[in-house]
Amino acid sequence: MQTVLSEAQAKxxxxxxxxxxxxxxxxxxxxxxxxxxxxxGLTGPQLWALWELSRAGSLSLKxxxxxxxxxxxxxxxxxxxLQRRNLLVRVPDPEDRRRxxxxxxxxxxxxxxxAPHPAQGQLxxxxxAMPLKEVExxxxxxxxxxxxxxxxxxxxxxxxxxx
Amino acid sequence: MQTVLSEAQAKxxxxxxxxxxxxxxxxxxxxxxxxxxxxxGLTGPQLWALWELSRAGSLSLKxxxxxxxxxxxxxxxxxxxLQRRNLLVRVPDPEDRRRxxxxxxxxxxxxxxxAPHPAQGQLxxxxxAMPLKEVExxxxxxxxxxxxxxxxxxxxxxxxxxx
DNA sequence: ACAAAACAGTTTGCATGCAAATATTTTGTG
DNA sequence: CACAAAATATTTGCATGCAAACTGTTTTGT
Numbered sequence: 518m519q520t521v522l523s524e525a526q527a528k529x530x531x532x533x534x535x536x537x538x539x540x541x542x543x544x545x546x547x548x549x550x551x552x553x554x555x556x557x558g559l560t561g562p563q564l565w566a567l568w569e570l571s572r573a574g575s576l577s578l579k580x581x582x583x584x585x586x587x588x589x590x591x592x593x594x595x596x597x598x599l600q601r602r603n604l605l606v607r608v609p610d611p612e613d614r615r616r617x618x619x620x621x622x623x624x625x626x627x628x629x630x631x632a633p634h635p636a637q638g639q640l641x642x643x644x645x646a647m648p649l650k651e652v653e654x655x656x657x658x659x660x661x662x663x664x665x666x667x668x669x670x671x672x673x674x675x676x677x678x679x680x
Numbered sequence: 681m682q683t684v685l686s687e688a689q690a691k692x693x694x695x696x697x698x699x700x701x702x703x704x705x706x707x708x709x710x711x712x713x714x715x716x717x718x719x720x721g722l723t724g725p726q727l728w729a730l731w732e733l734s735r736a737g738s739l740s741l742k743x744x745x746x747x748x749x750x751x752x753x754x755x756x757x758x759x760x761x762l763q764r765r766n767l768l769v770r771v772p773d774p775e776d777r778r779r780x781x782x783x784x785x786x787x788x789x790x791x792x793x794x795a796p797h798p799a800q801g802q803l804x805x806x807x808x809a810m811p812l813k814e815v816e817x818x819x820x821x822x823x824x825x826x827x828x829x830x831x832x833x834x835x836x837x838x839x840x841x842x843x
Numbered sequence: 844a845c846a847a848a849a850c851a852g853t854t855t856g857c858a859t860g861c862a863a864a865t866a867t868t869t870t871g872t873g
Numbered sequence: 874c875a876c877a878a879a880a881t882a883t884t885t886g887c888a889t890g891c892a893a894a895c896t897g898t899t900t901t902g903t
Binding site: 723724725726750751753754758761776777778779826 | 858859860861862863867868869
């Protein structure tokens with residue numbers, strides 16, 4: 518019983534620490550975004566959108582929001598602000614007049630050239646600085662966490678006693 | 681050279697996968713927040729604020745925002761909405777009249793009783809479902825990632841070649 | 844052929860979230 | 874004591890982000 522208890526406590530400890538680390542990671546990502554904004558005057562999502570557009574050549578708004586895992590209504594706003602600064606254009610799709618084709622302008626493409634890699638760059642950089650074995654394990658563990666979180670999405674209430 | 685190259689590729693692969701998993705985790709956290717909102721009519725931050733307040737008894741706005749790692753101006757808004765629903769009260773601190781003391785109302789405390797554990801509950805639940813060894817490794821790896829990201833916050837530009 | 848359903852994009856309304864500016868109060872220094 | 878500096882909370886302005894409602898267009902089913 519003693520063993521079980523202390524093992525549970527150890528797990529609790531590491532779990533809390535892991536959550537804390539995730540918070541730090543999210544914060545670091547945000548700070549990186551802020552520094553990018555200072556450098557080139559684009560917010561994280563704005564740079565990300567341009568980057569996806571550059572990668573794909575051109576995209577419908579729906580496709581772009583799928584790439585970014587964001588709601589189309591959110592992306593509409595981001596695209597508005599980019600268009601207002603002449604970094605991209607909206608062109609109606611002749612094939613399907615519901616659709617809008619988004620493409621970079623020359624100004625947009627040029628800006629991208631002097632811009633850093635979008636948001637996740639920081640994270641990827643950190644991962645690349647770690648030994649392969651470590652990255653493998655991290656990958657595996659995170660995948661497990663993500664899956665567990667997705668599976669148990671219903672009634673997780675009171676999993677923790679109030680101590 | 682062959683070995684080095686494929687090892688780099690393996691690392692790249694796992695790094696990309698890890699980023700993807702982090703995205704899934706963030707999304708799962710958000711989905712959990714949404715389900716909580718459906719259940720008890722409070723957003724994630726609102727529940728979180730009440731919970732911190734309950735844990736501490738009472739807090740100044742500054743202290744609460746420190747607990748939540750949020751800007752005071754953000755917390756002001758959250759507190760506004762909670763106060764509007766009579767879940768907490770603002771009382772001027774007689775000791776220091778700049779300060780405001782936040783405390784739960786009876787209604788707030790009662791609501792908390794039937795509320796699930798705030799946001800991170802989902803994540804903690806998932807971590808507790810994992811073997812201790814795994815949680816330990818995850819904790820360690822995440823700590824490393826967070827530290828690396830914080831250290832290299834300046835010029836990470838172009839760490840990745842455009843492939 | 845044409846009503847119904849599905850789809851793409853936008854608009855509106857709301858809740859975060861931060862930075863910068865402001866008002867009030869307290870503290871520290873000469 | 875006086876006055877500058879710091880601290881606390883708020884306000885304002887802006888950019889995400891989602892859900893729901895709405896418009897127009899295309900596809901589907903009968």
